[in-house]
Amino acid sequence: MTSPPANAIPRWTPDQPLVRIRDVHMAFGKHVVLGGITFDVMKGEVICLIGPSGAGKSTLLRCVNALVPIDRGSILVEGQEVNDPKLDKLALRRKVGMVFQQYNLFPHRTALDNIMMAPIHVLKRDRREVEALARALMRKVRLDGKESAYPGELSGGQQQRVAIARSLAMQPDVMLFDEVTAALDPETVKEVLVTIRELVEEGMTCLIVTHEMGFAREVANQIYFTDRGIVVEHGPPAEFFTNSRDPRTRQFLSQIL
């Protein structure tokens, strides 16, 4: 694999959007999933995407780290165009961390190994250094003592926190959370949300797809309500939840709140 020369990457400065999404279109066959989405995520900002299922929220997250190709439009991550056939996908994914609804931990490795694998094999970092980092991350997600547990021995909430730690071990610039509490028991939802809130307080840039309205209201700088592949309405949480103008937003909120 050849990486493009350094001068080919447009220079990005922190005052520009960290993620810049412009008129993104994407369809599975005839089914339009994204019908022209546009928004910016600034460094340190927290964006919550809400909306009915099938609105394309999860697909949009997957487009940001090139797990799903887009048909039209542009996504820039730190100035790097995702919709570029010459894109170095691996370089992009080192900057973008992702946590999934189903945790997707590697069941044949211990919690600590799950966290250590990518930094060692992808970033080629020193094993001892990585182990220290991984142990620190286990403490951070309040799972110290579970280092040698296998994913199958952990509860859903614990697995999801390991998954967050695994993603953080790559030291990404932006984190994508795809309905990370949707598969959890109500009791364990909170422990995962607390972990994410701590990340937010540390200034992590986050793009969060969630159905937890209370949480979104609390952590988000901006709420985007999407339906059928387009942004219907957006605004800061206080305004969004009290003064939503679009009837679709109001209907959705009345169903969920």
Place this chain on the structure above:
Amino acid sequence: MIAVRPGTLAVLKPFRLAGASAPRLRLSTRHGALLAIAFLLAVGVGDAQAGPGPASILATLLKWTPLLAQGFALDIAMSFLAMGVGTVAGVVVGLGLISLRAPVRGLAWIVTQLFRNAPWLVMLFYCMLLLPFELHIGGMTIPLPDWVKATFGLGLPVMANVAELVRGAVRSIPFGQWEASEALAFTRWQTLRMIILPQCIKRMTPPWMNLYSILVAAMPLTSVVGVSESMTLTGDILSSEGRSELLVPIYLYLLLWFFAYCYPIARATAVLERRFQVR
């Protein structure tokens, strides 16, 4: 109440590894007991037929046991080699089956289908007749005795079956594992090597062991092409003894050997299968 045709409710079917459609060798203690009883009966009948005079059937069998053991050892050695060669080649072909490159995938598919569905005896004959009796590489001459060619011939179906096992096992790993690995910037080869294949080994072990016991049971096929393994030697013993009453007991005796070898493998396979199913 909705009428449901039997076999249409997929969710109720027991777990089966995708692609693991090889026939199953299910040996139980009962089979062993039946075999032993049949053998003892045959020995008794044989002795009664012979009447007084010649050595007893058991004594004759015992006399030939060292020779039979030699032949059986060759059977086992060939089965080990065929399994080893077939497994290594099969993993390569199996990775070809899941390649992202269509030509590689197509070629691997043809190889797999050809060697998985062709009769084993046909492949054996092809290898015996098409491979030379010696190979000249550089200045070296490597002899290829019959048993080596036969081993290669039986390694081919093993390869094709292992390829299918690999493909089925890889496909049975949830898609989320691939997605998570991709998101962590693992390359496809790293993902396969460190995340997907290690999870496949556990799933593949029982059907792989099953394949081995089927291979062992197929080793006497090589007698047809003249390899002096246990089946050939049994024929030789019969013709040198020239006693027709020995015919049934000696083949049952040989069958007991094969049973004694395959039975523990079949049991271990069943135990592993059950254990992996529970988890």
